Amino acid sequence: MSSGLSDNEIISRVLAGEQNAYADLVNRYQNYVFTLTLRLIKSREDAEEVAQDVFVKAYRSLADFRGESKFSTWLYTITNTTSITFLRKKKLETHSLDNEKVFELADSKDSGFRANTIEQKSRIGMVTRAIALLSPDDAEIITLFYKVEQSLDEIGKILGLETNTVKVRLHRARTRLKEKMEKHFSEEVKNIY
Amino acid sequence: MNQQQHIEEQLWSYIDGFSSEEERSAIEKLLQNNVEWKNKYHELLDAHQLIKSAELEQPSMRFTKNVMEQIAKYQIAPATKTYINKKIIWSIGAFFITMIVGFLIYGFGQINWNVSGDTKLPVDLSKIDYSKIFKNSYVNIFMMINVLLGLVLLDRVLANRRKRFQRQA
Numbered sequence: 001m002s003s004g005l006s007d008n009e010i011i012s013r014v015l016a017g018e019q020n021a022y023a024d025l026v027n028r029y030q031n032y033v034f035t036l037t038l039r040l041i042k043s044r045e046d047a048e049e050v051a052q053d054v055f056v057k058a059y060r061s062l063a064d065f066r067g068e069s070k071f072s073t074w075l076y077t078i079t080n081t082t083s084i085t086f087l088r089k090k091k092l093e094t095h096s097l098d099n100e101k102v103f104e105l106a107d108s109k110d111s112g113f114r115a116n117t118i119e120q121k122s123r124i125g126m127v128t129r130a131i132a133l134l135s136p137d138d139a140e141i142i143t144l145f146y147k148v149e150q151s152l153d154e155i156g157k158i159l160g161l162e163t164n165t166v167k168v169r170l171h172r173a174r175t176r177l178k179e180k181m182e183k184h185f186s187e188e189v190k191n192i193y
Numbered sequence: 194m195n196q197q198q199h200i201e202e203q204l205w206s207y208i209d210g211f212s213s214e215e216e217r218s219a220i221e222k223l224l225q226n227n228v229e230w231k232n233k234y235h236e237l238l239d240a241h242q243l244i245k246s247a248e249l250e251q252p253s254m255r256f257t258k259n260v261m262e263q264i265a266k267y268q269i270a271p272a273t274k275t276y277i278n279k280k281i282i283w284s285i286g287a288f289f290i291t292m293i294v295g296f297l298i299y300g301f302g303q304i305n306w307n308v309s310g311d312t313k314l315p316v317d318l319s320k321i322d323y324s325k326i327f328k329n330s331y332v333n334i335f336m337m338i339n340v341l342l343g344l345v346l347l348d349r350v351l352a353n354r355r356k357r358f359q360r361q362a
Contacts, residue, residue, distance in 0.1 A: 015269065019261075019265070022261070027257055030257065031248075031252070032249060048252045048256065050261050056260065056263050059267065059269065060269060063310070069330035146244050146245055174205065178240045181243075
């Protein structure tokens with residue numbers, strides 16, 4: 001975090017005309033938004049373009065943020081709609097669960113998702129690649145819970161689900177992620193366990 | 194739900210810290226005495242820590258700069274609630290409710306409640322004089338108000354759009 005101010009304090013400053021203060025919010029949430037867009041849009045280049053668009057949209061609608069929910073929750077809704085609109089425009093496929101081609105795609109040279117060799121071998125790279133093999137719904141819940149550290153209640157608000165349903169979906173997503181890791185990255189998993 | 198799934202679900206809740214006090218102590222006892230639970234717990238805990246260790250994706254170094262360059266062209270749009278006049282919405286709503294109620298009253302007024310028999314409709318549709326409804330001065334006034342409200346709304350939309358274009362230019 002680049003400044004000690006809370007999200008709401010930064011937003012108040014931006015609304016008061018201090019446009020540069022918005023850079024703090026961008027720095028704070030760029031990885032979050034980029035990770036979420038990358039879950040849906042597999043090309044890094046496109047995902048980054050959409051992530052930038054998300055921040056521009058959020059800036060222009062900042063006066064509509066009432067502070068009733070967390071800024072990240074509000075940002076999530078913009079991220080989701082912007083990504084879906086982009087995919088509809090580009091007619092790109094969202095990858096479905098258990099589609100083995102996804103693994104090949106993630107591994108192919110043309111895929112923007114290809115990580116560098118060192119990262120591929122690392123545990124972090126493995127988890128990231130395994131998450132990319134999940135369905136968008138599973139990847140989304142894992143990302144929100146583990147990477148963005150949202151509470152179950154907050155995830156429920158974001159996804160429009162009951163807290164208990166979130167709990168069950170998270171449990172299932174983790175089980176599927178574990179299966180993916182064991183299936184596709186068995187060697188790395190052996191080294192870790 | 195099979196036994197394995199049940200164990201996993203209980204253990205995930207325990208790892209996440211969502212278990213109740215009673216559940217926690219029951220699981221802790223099982224972890225001490227039951228090898229299957231203990232092995233599963235370590236397996237899930239490893240997976241949990243592994244997922245947790247994964248970091249968020251990072252965009253390019255220029256990301257913030259690109260965003261700031263883009264937003265420099267724009268101004269923050271006024272909050273939706275400031276340009277949506279609630280009075281207009283309420284008056285449109287009131288108009289339509291009045292119309293519906295008016296038609297309902299008129300319709301019920303046409304019903305002959307003394308007609309018996311299940312097969313016949315209580316309203317003889319052929320006897321309703323539609324020309325009376327549409328040549329009625331009250332209905333004409335309602336229609337006029339409706340058209341006026343529509344024009345006011347259209348004017349506001351176009352004015353807002355014009356303002357937005359001017360701001361962007």
